[in-house]
Amino acid sequence: MLARHRLLHPDLLEEERVLDYVLTGSWSKAAVQEARRLVGKARVNIALDAREHSADGKSFDNIPPHSAYTFSQDPAMIYYCENETVSGTQFAHDETLPESFPFELLPKDTLLPLVADYSSSFMSRPIPRLADHAIIYAGAQKNLGPAGLTIVIVRQDCIVDVDAAAALGATPVPTGLSYKTFAEGKSMPNTPPVFAVYVTGLVLKRSKELGGTRYYEEVNRRKKEKVYEIVEEGERKGVLKGHVKKGSGSWMNVVFVVLGEGAEAKFLKGAEQRGMKGLKGHRSVGGIRVSLYNAITEEQVDKLVAYIREFIQQEPGIPPTLPSETL
Structure with a gap:
């Protein structure tokens, strides 16, 4: 430029x-x-x-x-x-x-x-x-194919x-x-990178058959709404706290904190026992990061939301002192 x-x-x-x-x-x-x-x-x-x-x-x-x-x-x-x-x-x-x-x-x-x-x-x-x-x-590595393209x-x-x-x-x-x-x-x-190009071509072909970005827009909107809603539920009970202000939240990466001493480790352990891995947040921010890329299905999101709701119900929570402005 x-x-x-x-x-x-x-x-x-x-x-x-x-x-x-x-x-x-x-x-x-x-x-x-x-x-x-x-x-x-x-x-x-x-x-x-x-x-x-x-x-x-x-x-x-x-x-x-x-x-x-x-x-x-x-x-x-x-x-x-x-x-x-x-x-x-x-x-x-x-x-x-x-x-x-x-x-x-x-x-x-x-x-x-x-x-x-x-x-x-x-x-x-x-x-x-x-x-x-x-x-x-x-x-390409998030929504299209292997890394390297x-x-x-x-x-x-x-x-x-x-x-x-x-x-x-x-x-x-x-x-x-x-x-x-x-x-x-x-x-x-x-x-x-022949393999990466080939796989990306297959993904694009499938995406076109499904309806392209308009299809993924609707699916991803539903996915992120489900996760943000359960995080808000956790905030009301004082178990979770969203990282970003309302309106600024990512559709692809939902970041939040599990409140209480030892609660985050307990949350991650429970998730892993249910086959859900890779939820630990980036080391510079900490907390939990839920990635909702195109390959993540609504069924998988529903499974995660059900677990988060179960976790919220079991935790005593920390009563919030100020109105939430997160998510």
Whole structure:
């Protein structure tokens, strides 16, 4: 995107080029750190830091309202991560909600330099404003197939000559990472990960037969509603506590805490005894993380919800002292 911006604005100094980043969780934080390593003299602008809108000032537990964003005038790139797996936050799918991505704040009647990381939510529901994006990328390993394959959607004007841009002073881009290289090689400039491509093809074929993203949108909506409802039930009894504010919760990763000394270990042990594994939250957040990717069936979700309800009924609970604002 810096190469594209250099070709569009050859007389602009590198110090005057800006990349806007929307910071809502661990993955967008990592993207910011990498950008600061790689963009040379260009400036990284934090258009939003969700931590500033959290209760403690340091947690990724919310998607702030549109009024909180500060975009640059003519950025080389605007980056956001659609779903944050670690903290369990995600932009709302309904554009009328304050937790949605603020597309209306972006310039009109222009080719936006909008880049989105959809690694953990690709194919789980339709992508809002798909045509407004310059680049959308996603790892296949969540909803499409085995690890080792990346899906990249690149708008035609972003397939630029990186060497021509470098000659004008842009940061050099390795040939193997140039979109032009992949476009000219029909996505196969080198030997592709054949097995991952094959399995992903099978998954896409099956997805199309089922109805595509509209089908998964409805199924995933029901799945996440069931889990959030039982977490709310656990909150009312003082057994559970959701990690994120209401309206900011992820469809793919529901994060919550089991309250009480030793209660989390007891919860995980009981889940494992019932054949449910991988529920322990990320080490940076802790607690419980329920992943609801496309491969997880409603029947499996119902089994988990039944166990959580059983656990809630058996635990004494800790009476809440303040009204809940989670989920």
